[in-house]
Amino acid sequence: MAKVKKRQIVEVLLETHGRTFARELGIDLRRNTPAPLFRLLCLSLLTSAPLGADAAMRACKALGDTGWTTPAKLADSTWEQRVKVLNENGYARYDEKTARQLGDLADHLHQAYEGDLRRLRDEAAGDAKKARRLLKEFKGIGGVGADIFLREVQVAWEEFRPFADKMTLKASAKLKLGDDAQTLAKRVDSADFPRLVAALVRTQLAKEHDRVLEQASDL
Structure with missing residues (x-):
C-alpha cells in the first residue's frame, strides 16, 4: 500500500x-435547548450499559418515539412502561435496572438543574473535569457515559472542544x-x-x- x-x-x-450519534437520532444539539440535551443524557446512560452501541441507539430512539423527550415527560411515565419499551428494544437483560435509572435521572435533573442541563454547563464553567464529575452524579452514568456526553455535546458547548x-x-x-x-x-x-x-x-x-x-x- x-x-x-x-x-x-x-x-x-x-x-x-x-x-x-446524536445527529443519527435526529437530535439537533446545535440548538442548545433542554430537550435535545436531555435526550443526549439518556443516550449517555443507555450506552453505559454493557450492551452494543446499536442496542443503545435503538433504545434511545424508542424513548423519543414514545414521546419521552423531556425530563417532565419521562417523569410522567411509569417504571412498568419504561421496562416494556426497553425490553422491546434491546435491553431485555437490563430493562428493569435501566428503567429505574432513567427515572432517577429525570428526578436528579429536575432537582439539581430545574430540568435544564445548561445549568450544569454554567456550573462547570468550561472545566471538562468538573463537568464530567457532575455528569457522574446521575445514577447510571459512569466515566464512559460522561465521556460520551461530552464527546457529543461539544457540537454546542464549544468551551469543551476539543x-x-x-x-x-x-x-x-x-x-x-x-x-x-x-x-x-x-x-x-x-x-x-x-x-x-x-x-x-x-x-x-x-x-x-x-x-x-x-x-x-x-x-
Whole structure:
C-alpha cells in the first residue's frame, strides 16, 4: 500500500463515518435547548450499559418515539412502561435496572438543574473535569457515559472542544492521527472536530481501520 497522507485519512473518515450519534437520532444539539440535551443524557446512560452501541441507539430512539423527550415527560411515565419499551428494544437483560435509572435521572435533573442541563454547563464553567464529575452524579452514568456526553455535546458547548475519549484516541492512534485531543484537533476545522471524533468512534466499533487506510490510499 502506498504511503497514505493524514489529510486523506481524515477525508475518508469524514466522508464515510462523519456523523455524530446524536445527529443519527435526529437530535439537533446545535440548538442548545433542554430537550435535545436531555435526550443526549439518556443516550449517555443507555450506552453505559454493557450492551452494543446499536442496542443503545435503538433504545434511545424508542424513548423519543414514545414521546419521552423531556425530563417532565419521562417523569410522567411509569417504571412498568419504561421496562416494556426497553425490553422491546434491546435491553431485555437490563430493562428493569435501566428503567429505574432513567427515572432517577429525570428526578436528579429536575432537582439539581430545574430540568435544564445548561445549568450544569454554567456550573462547570468550561472545566471538562468538573463537568464530567457532575455528569457522574446521575445514577447510571459512569466515566464512559460522561465521556460520551461530552464527546457529543461539544457540537454546542464549544468551551469543551476539543474533547476526545479513550475510544476516539485509540482509533486515532491506530490511524497515526495523534494520541491526544489537541493533536487530533489540528487535523480539521473546529466545527468539524465533533464529526471527526464520531467517525473515529464508529471506525473503532466496526474495526474498520484497515478499510479506512485502503480507501485513503486510493485518493
